[in-house]
Amino acid sequence: MAYAVVVEGLLDVLALSRAFEAVCRAHPVFTGCIRSGDAGHELVVGEGRGVPAVRVRAGDGDPAAGRGLDHAEELIGLEVSRAGDCSTVTLLTDHTIADATASVALLAELWGHYTDLVETGLPTPIGVFPIPQSLESLLARRGVTRLARNGVEALFEPVTRRPVWPEAVSPAVASPTAEPALPVHRRIRLTADATAALARLGRANGISVHGLTSAAVMIAHAKAAAGGPNDVVVPFMYPVDVRTRISPPVDALAGTNIFGTAGFKRSVGANTDPLLLAKALLAELDASITDGVVQQSQLHLTGQDQDRSAPAGTPVALSADTTMLTNWGRIPDLRTPAGLTIEDFRGAILSQRLRPPAGATPGEPPAPTSGATPGEPPAPTSTYIVTTFNGRLSAELATAHCAPRADDIVSALDETIHQMTT
Numbered sequence: 001m002a003y004a005v006v007v008e009g010l011l012d013v014l015a016l017s018r019a020f021e022a023v024c025r026a027h028p029v030f031t032g033c034i035r036s037g038d039a040g041h042e043l044v045v046g047e048g049r050g051v052p053a054v055r056v057r058a059g060d061g062d063p064a065a066g067r068g069l070d071h072a073e074e075l076i077g078l079e080v081s082r083a084g085d086c087s088t089v090t091l092l093t094d095h096t097i098a099d100a101t102a103s104v105a106l107l108a109e110l111w112g113h114y115t116d117l118v119e120t121g122l123p124t125p126i127g128v129f130p131i132p133q134s135l136e137s138l139l140a141r142r143g144v145t146r147l148a149r150n151g152v153e154a155l156f157e158p159v160t161r162r163p164v165w166p167e168a169v170s171p172a173v174a175s176p177t178a179e180p181a182l183p184v185h186r187r188i189r190l191t192a193d194a195t196a197a198l199a200r201l202g203r204a205n206g207i208s209v210h211g212l213t214s215a216a217v218m219i220a221h222a223k224a225a226a227g228g229p230n231d232v233v234v235p236f237m238y239p240v241d242v243r244t245r246i247s248p249p250v251d252a253l254a255g256t257n258i259f260g261t262a263g264f265k266r267s268v269g270a271n272t273d274p275l276l277l278a279k280a281l282l283a284e285l286d287a288s289i290t291d292g293v294v295q296q297s298q299l300h301l302t303g304q305d306q307d308r309s310a311p312a313g314t315p316v317a318l319s320a321d322t323t324m325l326t327n328w329g330r331i332p333d334l335r336t337p338a339g340l341t342i343e344d345f346r347g348a349i350l351s352q353r354l355r356p357p358a359g360a361t362p363g364e365p366p367a368p369t370s371g372a373t374p375g376e377p378p379a380p381t382s383t384y385i386v387t388t389f390n391g392r393l394s395a396e397l398a399t400a401h402c403a404p405r406a407d408d409i410v411s412a413l414d415e416t417i418h419q420m421t422t
Helices: 013-026 100-120 135-141 192-205 209-226 274-290 293-300 403-421
Strands: 002-009 033-037 040-044 055-058 076-083 086-093 156-158 184-189 232-241 259-268 316-318 323-330 340-348 382-389 392-399
Touching: 002 100, 013 076, 013 100, 086 100, 100 323, 135 293, 184 403, 192 209, 192 274, 192 392, 192 403, 209 232, 209 259, 209 274, 209 323, 209 382, 209 392, 209 403, 232 274, 259 274, 259 293, 274 293, 340 382, 340 392, 392 403
Parallel strands: 055 076, 232 323, 323 382
Antiparallel strands: 002 086, 002 340, 033 040, 076 086, 156 316, 184 392, 232 259, 382 392
């Protein structure tokens, strides 16, 4: 995962390196690695492993084009890309150890340390954190167990009745013989006025910004898929931070991936009312949280048991063109010393498994599989990272669709949000 800030002004790379070292020393899990063997995966911390070196290079530092981490070697990294007076500072974390909530907290620590080092010569004293706990262990200690449902059943269907994958898929991603290709990336970034208007719309109707952006994304995908006024069934999923939804609650850095997953599926079109769609999504989410389904959803891991209408033993997989939206919420104000300002924040999921459903190629039926690797959750076709920073909401799209279809989706999303906020 990549967490990038674009800064203007004088950046002291030496002080930044010292700040990064202070973060790693305070969280020794990130000086470790993950080793794989016959018995499974093992977290190794210590053994004289040092702090990874900060990498500096020239360029604009687009986080989506950056490198991923090899968790057999490192679990954290820091990169600086410089272009004139602008620099992009990207914190990389391995998703096995830290989710977005934890990583944003680390980012805030990094900039706090940096600011104190520049201004006083000393990093912020914060002590040493214990190894973060897994979701499974935190849930077990709170009496949360696996239920019959995981909340995304509607998004799975038997492979035997899946439709042929549309030809709008990116050829580089679709080819079963091609090397893994980066997804197509696009971004929209609202103005501060449009972001404020979206928030006002939500407050006036009792709808969260997450609900509104989710509805807008679903409508945009329906518009792009239908190419006209017809409705299209849109499978939609999203992670839900459960730190405050279990008791006792979990601190940001006390766990690894402390989230559940919720699913939502509706027939949507250009004439769908986004407010009604958002309310329906949030009503299902509230019910799923109340019933405890979201909290335990990750205990199911794979999709092999999700479609109850399928005969026993029938392989199932995510519905074609499933979209996932992960909302990181408002990124906190990050401290900086005088002479340095943070202009933008961007997030990216690196080494992402965005593939056509079940590895299908254009014109061919998909093969019976639910994920790239046994034990991994199935991958969606498109993902969004939604954040708000400096009063501006942005949505970063990564998709297995080809570039023209990605452009159609983003154009439809921009149009939909404009209609909602004007």
